[in-house]
Amino acid sequence: MRLATWNVNSIRARRDRVLAWLERSEVDVLAMQETKCKDEQFPHEAFREIGYEVAHHGLSQWNGVAVASRVGLEDARPGFDGMPGFHKDPEMAQDPEARAISAVCDGVRVYSLYIPNGRELADPHYTYKLDWLARLREHAAAELNADPSAQIALTGDFNVAPEDEDVWDMEVFDGKTHVSPPEREAFFAFDGAGFREVTREHTPGPGVYTYWDYTGLSFPKRKGMRIDFQLHSPALAARVTGASIDREERKGKGASDHAPVVVDLD
DNA sequence: ATGTCGTGGACGCCACGA
Numbered sequence: 001m002r003l004a005t006w007n008v009n010s011i012r013a014r015r016d017r018v019l020a021w022l023e024r025s026e027v028d029v030l031a032m033q034e035t036k037c038k039d040e041q042f043p044h045e046a047f048r049e050i051g052y053e054v055a056h057h058g059l060s061q062w063n064g065v066a067v068a069s070r071v072g073l074e075d076a077r078p079g080f081d082g083m084p085g086f087h088k089d090p091e092m093a094q095d096p097e098a099r100a101i102s103a104v105c106d107g108v109r110v111y112s113l114y115i116p117n118g119r120e121l122a123d124p125h126y127t128y129k130l131d132w133l134a135r136l137r138e139h140a141a142a143e144l145n146a147d148p149s150a151q152i153a154l155t156g157d158f159n160v161a162p163e164d165e166d167v168w169d170m171e172v173f174d175g176k177t178h179v180s181p182p183e184r185e186a187f188f189a190f191d192g193a194g195f196r197e198v199t200r201e202h203t204p205g206p207g208v209y210t211y212w213d214y215t216g217l218s219f220p221k222r223k224g225m226r227i228d229f230q231l232h233s234p235a236l237a238a239r240v241t242g243a244s245i246d247r248e249e250r251k252g253k254g255a256s257d258h259a260p261v262v263v264d265l266d
Numbered sequence: 267a268t269g270t271c272g273t274g275g276a277c278g279c280c281a282c283g284a
Contacts, residue, residue: 009284010272034284036273061273062283117284159284213284214270221268257271257284 001071001106001265003029005155005228006249007114007211007258011035011066015043017254023050025246027262028071029105031112031155035064042066057101064098065112065156069105076103081142082135086116086128099132108236108265109143113156118177126177129159133186141193144233152233154195157211157258159227160187162197165206166226178227195231199261202243210245211258219250228261239265 004027008014011032022030035042035058042056047068055076058064067073078101085094102111113136118129136154144150160183161167173179191197209224218224232240242264250259 013272034272119283217269219268251268253268 001029001108002027002262003031003108003110003153003155003230003265004260004262005031005033005112005157005230006260007033007157007228007256009034009036009256009258011042011064012037014254014256015046017249017256019046019050021246021249021260022047022052022068025260025262027260028069029108029110030068030260031110031153032066032068033064033112033114033157035066036061037064055101055103057098059096059098062097063114065101065114067101067103067105067110067112069103069110071106072104074104076101080111080136080139082139084128084131084135086125088124090124090127100136108151108153110153111155113154113158115157115159117159118183121175121177121180129177130182130186133158133160133183134189137186137189137193140190140195144194148194149235150233151236151239152195153236153263154190154231155229155261157228158187160184161225161227162187163205163226166209168207168209168223168225178225190231194234196234196237197229198232198237198240198263199230199243199245200226202240203245208245209247209259210261212250214257228258230261230263232263236265241266 057078210228
């Protein structure tokens, strides 16, 4: 089975490009983030025509996550137990956001995750990001604890660059989000919960990224970040035979600012 | 070979998020 994750940055703007990529990439399951649409706006029929069933969770023009599969799609669940919401005023009620969905595809529970950006270190969004990651870890740990043989994939845009080599210049990120010690601790805590990041060993750096900002010619200048990952439970990680980052998809007009991150399973 | 992109609201720009 081939399992991919891709922040598509609007499925309506990217529909034909995503479909064309699916048709030639031999991907069986694709987790998408930032679909930027409500459920009724998702182009389910176009995916169905090329053989993929889709579970989508979108509440507004922000966020939006989906799992597309051509090997079965069962028990789709939006969110996860304990998922926090957000409001820019911490005193107000926190609004739910469409940042997580999961479904079982050929025996694997695949999560599509869009971790909050954090914005600035002093922003409430940063606290939200850390809380969101901690709650996700607690949920994933409980799910694995209930069945240690479960095949679980936590895939998506983590908005964390875990290693210094995951950004093009650490000095530029001094005092910024994505590289702060608490964010990195929150990321590595998944390892302690039994979830191993499986793509890096097959796509070693430095200079290997999954995201390049649209501004300032960052892609041709190779100023990117590695922030998209796949964290697998032990039973799933044992099946991994390879991984790749399709940076060709970042090229040309109409590209997402993220590249697909692909894992091959036996 | 490329000097941001996408969405929505009230337009033909602005606000917002990234």
